[in-house]
Amino acid sequence: MFHFLLRLLSYRKFGEKRGLRSALQFVMATASFNFLDYFGFRYLFYTTFGLLLAISTTPPLVVYYPISKWSRKTWVRFVKWRNPSCTIVEETSVRSTLDQGRNQGIYTLLVQGKTIADGVRSHLLELTAKRPHLRSVLKRILGLYAWEQTTEFDVDNHLVTASCSFKGRPITESNLQEFVSDVTEKFLSPNFSPWQVFVVNCYLNGEETKVCIVRAHHLILRHSHLTLADFLPLKHSRENWAYQETDSPLTNLYSKPSAIPRLRQMLTESFSNYWNEFLCNNDPAENPEILKKQIGIFHCLKIAIIVWVSTVKEVTKCYKKIEGFKFTEYFSIFTREASKRNFRAHVVLWAFVSAVNPVEILYSGIHWAWYTCVTLTLKMPILLIRELNALRSSQKHYHPDTLTSMLSCYLPLIFQAIAEVVSITLIVITAPKLILEELFFKPVQTNHQLRPDSLCGRKIVAWSEEVEIETIRKISSITGASEAEILLATTAGSFKEYFKKKELQTPPEILVTAKFVSQKSIFIRNHEAKGVLCIGLPTKTPLFEDDPVETLQVIQENVQLARSKQKATYALSAAESSSGLVSSYTPSIVLKLALLYLTRRYSLSVTHVDGDLPVEGVDAAMYWRPPQGYCSMSVTLHRHGKGVRLGIIGDKHIAPQHSIITKAFPRSVQELAITVGVPRTPSRSRSPSPPSPLGSASPATSPGH
Known part of the structure; x- marks a missing residue:
């Protein structure tokens, strides 16, 4: 109660402005949150909120998502039909969604050096020959981006080499920013592909050097798999880029799951080995001798599983390669895979007849009884001795064929993977409430300035x-x-x-x-x-x-x-x-x-x-x-x-x-x-070292103006 009164007094001005009823509602809400936090029910509340939100939003999303996907696909096909000469950009992104005429997504890179532009034209000719989007015009057609091929491509429309002067003055530290702003403020021509390389010779620190300005639309970089530096003939090797640790708090918010990928990799490798062994012993395509003798119902089921898995693989490949693949062709693929293995109806029929034959049943019973007897009397003691040796050994991997070795390898990894799954699940459950609170409901003054x-x-x-x-x-x-x-x-x-x-x-x-x-x-x-x-x-x-x-x-x-x-x-x-x-x-x-x-x-x-x-x-x-x-x-x-x-x-x-x-x-x-208390360093003007290469704007100049 005391905590509630303190809240009420602290929000007295809020109550006077918005009314006592609003203030009471706000105080009750915040008090309830503190009550939950005080008794440790915060995660229970987040879990309940997440589940209720998921339950309430799942049915509309389940209905809306396929409708939305179908509508967009239909619209894309319509735009393709109306513009057969264009390549429509089907995928969407946050950048594409926010694009507008007055705020385009043009990335910019400025690089300064003496030899960075040597051979830039030949480099661009080679680059554009390999990337068709660099020779295409990016258009907006009926709300969608589209690439239109042009036969009149000229690299000189994108490569601009400027003189050493700007507005009648040599380009130096005093007007370099003004010059660069003059370059970046110009729109890229809509009649050409949206990228540009600007090269200028200038004098910085009394020495002649080159400054390159690279500008490119985000779709150019994304679809052509390029970076801004790829437009310049820079000399570097991928081996020189060692992994660089950073202490920036803007990254590595959570450690990436390590146990789950390792467990998945190990299970995949084990399953692949077992599956290859299974194919070698049971697939007629690998071993044609299998069907030369009578097979039983269990072997028939194994071949059926192999045929079904092979069919699923072929259907997946066809669905990815062939646009408009129909699942009615599934039966024909299944028939083709079965015929490869001579797996026909009479094989299944004779396997079923063999399974109900009393003589075969008696023979199978004697076989399994003999196998069980030998296993219990001879094989089981040997297996127990091997397991005991593995338990007493500190190096479990020295006994690879034992259950102890397998459990010592998989159990810790399974527990770590479960912990990672629980952690990810908690993040997912609490995500809706936290996202809404941080992005939309957190009170703030809008930065209109x-x-x-x-x-x-x-x-x-x-x-x-x-x-x-x-x-x-x-x-x-x-x-x-x-x-x-x-x-x-x-x-x-x-x-x-x-x-x-x-x-x-x-x-x-x-x-x-x-x-x-x-x-x-x-x-x-x-x-x-x-x-x-x-x-x-x-x-x-x-x-x-x-x-x-x-x-x-x-x-x-x-x-x-x-x-x-x-x-x-x-x-x-x-x-x-x-x-x-x-x-x-x-x-x-x-x-x-x-x-x-x-x-x-x-x-x-x-x-x-x-x-x-x-x-x-x-x-x-x-x-x-x-x-x-x-x-x-x-x-x-x-x-x-x-x-x-x-x-x-x-x-x-x-x-x-x-x-x-x-x-x-x-x-x-x-x-x-x-x-x-950091001691002040001497200014660069008094230092014998040369000043900064890019320099700074002179107080007398206004960059971009």
């Missing part, structure tokens, strides 16, 4: 000065926070300065979707599916205002809370990025509405890029993931070599104020370092 009234669709970019990674590591060793958490905290400080200088009302926090991207996945395509975490970046702290240490502490708490609660959403987003699980099972309209709502709620996307870069000739790199939906800005925290930069890509309507964030990032890192 980061979004213009309307999007023009043109994208501008900016990046910060390079911050030494050694400074971040020193802060990490003092505070105990990971490098990613420190970068998120300094990013929050940069946005805080952005709100102040624009004289906007600073929200309590900025809700972001954060994702980890390995450096390897930018330069070499792999199948490492990473999920997304929803995190709040605090711009106001509860105790001290503008305290970077408290901001870091709140970031750590938010990250740990997200890691503990968002395992289901992380797994779903990872499965969607790798196989399109969510988009294939969710109606397109429902998915689009939900995604548009979420992009309005989480109005900023953050990408953490980490890992070594063993690519010859690359002096600096910057990667941008495009914002989509209602998002107008995307942030990348990109580490390369001994430094890390903050990069921004956003709608042109936010220019030129977006450069405030990139310029504030080094100051935010330095402020946090001074606060925690």
